Amino acid sequence: MDSIYIYGGNFLRGETKIQGSKNAVLPILAASLLVRGTCVIKNCPRIADVYLMQNLLQELGCFVSWAGNTVTVNAFHVNDRRISGESVTRMRSSVMLLGAALGRLGEATMAYPGGCVIGRRPIDIHLSALRKMGVEIEEQEQLFTAKAKRLHGAEIRLPFPSVGATENVVLAAVTADGTTVLENAAKEPEIEALCGFLTAAGAEIEGTGKNCIKIKGVERLHDAKYEVPADRIVAGTYLTAALAAGGSIFLEGAPAGQMGALLAAAEKMGACVTAGVEGIGVDVIRKLKALPYLKTEVHPGFPTDLQSPLMAALSIAQGQSVIEESIFENRFRIVDDLKKMGADIEVVKNKAYINGVEKLEGAGVEAEELRGGAALVVAGLAAEGKSVVRNRHFIERGYENICKDLRNLGADINIM
Secondary structure, three states: OOEEEEEEOOOEEEEEEOOEOHHHHHHHHHHHHHOOOEEEEEOOOOOHHHHHHHHHHHHHOOEEEEEOOEEEEEOOOOOOOEEOOHHHHHOHHHHHHHHHHHHHHOEEEEEOOOOOOOOOOOOHHHHHHHHOOOOEEEEOOOEEEEEOOOOEOOEEEOOOOOHHHHHHHHHHHOOOEOEEEEEOOOOOHHHHHHHHHHHHOOOEEEOOOOOOEEEEOOOOOOOEEEEOOEOHHHHHHHHHHHHHHOEEEEEEOOOHHHOHHHHHHHHHOOOEEEEEOOEEEEEEOOOOEOOOOEEEOOOOOEOHHHHHHHHHHHOOOEOEEEEEOOOOOOOOOOHHHHHHOOOEEEEEOOEEEEEOOOOOEOOEEEOOOHHHHHHHHHHHHHOEEEEEEEOHHHHOOOOOOHHHHHHHOOOEEEEO
16 A cells, blocks of 8 residues: 555654755755765665655666664666656656766766646756756757766856756756856755765865855865755645644754744744754644744745645645745645645645634545645644555655654654
């Protein structure tokens, strides 16, 4: 079976440790392709998307091994320039291998990445930026080939602070000739993690975490060790679970400094939040209050990846909440399933109007993508009775063991 069974309506209590970041480790694994040697990556989450990236690296000729949550990648022998197959079409993040492959091999043939139903997410921004660095693109129906006799630095301004495009430019630039100046760069913590890993491998990067990143190309990178930071989205999901179900929990290792927008929203809803270097504590002892207006934005604004889990919690808050989705056009796909559980939600264009109800009722629902699936688990924890969330495999793309983590917090939840 591919389902999660939840018996909800109980307060959460306890603590759980937050896994390594999915959105940080995937570009770091891609970056290991640039190192003609060995990279040791600690605190790597054992999730489906990481295994897909492992498959892609192995197909290119890398040796990849695991020891607990530590991954070792040896990319000394890379013998293929083709990045295609099921792992690409199932995972959007595979596009990060493009910049790394160009930096290492000067050429890559790649299938168009897939794996997402929440929006179009075209890669035009990536390709346009790489063209300015000397890359020629030949597009075909199912594939495209990118070539560069020699990558060179350039002055690039992104039309939108795309995380993926920022990562691809950085990956291509670290061993290119000259200096690349990237303006309107994404500022997400995962960009900082990628740059931290590359710096540990000998890259010269300035301005990490700012709008403008400056990368001075070096001749080659060297062996490196790096520890992946905790996953802010996983931590945020479990925090919204406490909002929805009530109770008192502690999230060990949760990166509070990266989660300001969510912590502020939780406090406005009536939660008591304590944040420190060891993690985040959340106490919810009274009925939640609605959020009159919340808009998803690029970092440091409220993350689109936590919009669906927060919606699940807001569905039982007192009053009307309004969420405006400004990043992905299909982020409201869970609304129909929440309605099956008794939620009162109306969607008008890119806004959701959520009228809080007294309670949710358990139901059979179906995950269609990663974060929406996690949000349905959050709703199941708050609902009275039994809920079944089908298509567990979507959730396992980003959560190492969501059932175990939530059982640590007192939830009655299992896989079948």
